[in-house]
Amino acid sequence: MSNSMSMIGGAILVLLLAGYIAQQYGLPPPKPKIVGIDLGTTFSSIGIYHAVTGRTTIIADDLGKKSVPSVVAFLSNGSVLVGTRAVDQQEKNPQRTIYDAKRFIGKVFQPDDEQFLADKKRYPFTVLLDKEGRAYFEIPLDSGNKLLYPEEVGSIIIEYLKEAAEKHVESKLSQVRFKY
Numbered sequence: 001m002s003n004s005m006s007m008i009g010g011a012i013l014v015l016l017l018a019g020y021i022a023q024q025y026g027l028p029p030p031k032p033k034i035v036g037i038d039l040g041t042t043f044s045s046i047g048i049y050h051a052v053t054g055r056t057t058i059i060a061d062d063l064g065k066k067s068v069p070s071v072v073a074f075l076s077n078g079s080v081l082v083g084t085r086a087v088d089q090q091e092k093n094p095q096r097t098i099y100d101a102k103r104f105i106g107k108v109f110q111p112d113d114e115q116f117l118a119d120k121k122r123y124p125f126t127v128l129l130d131k132e133g134r135a136y137f138e139i140p141l142d143s144g145n146k147l148l149y150p151e152e153v154g155s156i157i158i159e160y161l162k163e164a165a166e167k168h169v170e171s172k173l174s175q176v177r178f179k180y
């Protein structure tokens with residue numbers, strides 16, 4: 001307990017010190033930035049919290065989209081497309097364009113689960129169950145089948161949003177929190 005307290009104290013001290021040094025050299029003090037990600041079933045977004053005003057602004061990606069489709073696509077050569085770019089090529093690449101991945105996160109299915117079997121039929125891409133009953137996607141690539149868990153699809157979307165935010169604030173984000 002006292003250990004973690006001093007860790008927090010240390011972090012604030014370092015931040016203040018960095019601000020002080022920056023001031024000494026006439027540089028603007030470093031501003032801590034806090035971002036939040038909403039990973040949604042159909043759309044996802046990322047916002048920056050402004051500590052001074054208490055406001056959050058939603059950041060647009062490089063296509064100007066603040067609401068990014070939660071879609072990840074693979075080209076047969078393994079290239080990855082996210083969001084609007086993935087949606088735009090969905091029709092000609094349905095087997096490799098994954099959407100609705102969040103629906104499968106954290107769930108365990110019986111092989112004869114009716115809802116799962118109905119969903120499996122509905123999707124143009126291949127959804128399978130592993131030995132533990134967790135869903136995964138099988139994506140045919142030139143190099144062979146790529147197996148991907150829904151959590152991995154989520155993390156590709158989070159990475160995309162994180163990069164959009166980093167471009168916006170022109171610095172690297174060290175910690176990203178998100179809620180499902």
Ligand SMILES: *[C@@H]1O[C@H](CO)[C@@H](O)[C@H](O)[C@H]1NC(C)=O
Binds near residue numbers: 075077078079
């Ligand atoms: C895969 O193909 C696309 C379009 O044909 C191309 O833009 C991309 O650079 C290729 N990726 C790799 C890894 O070769």
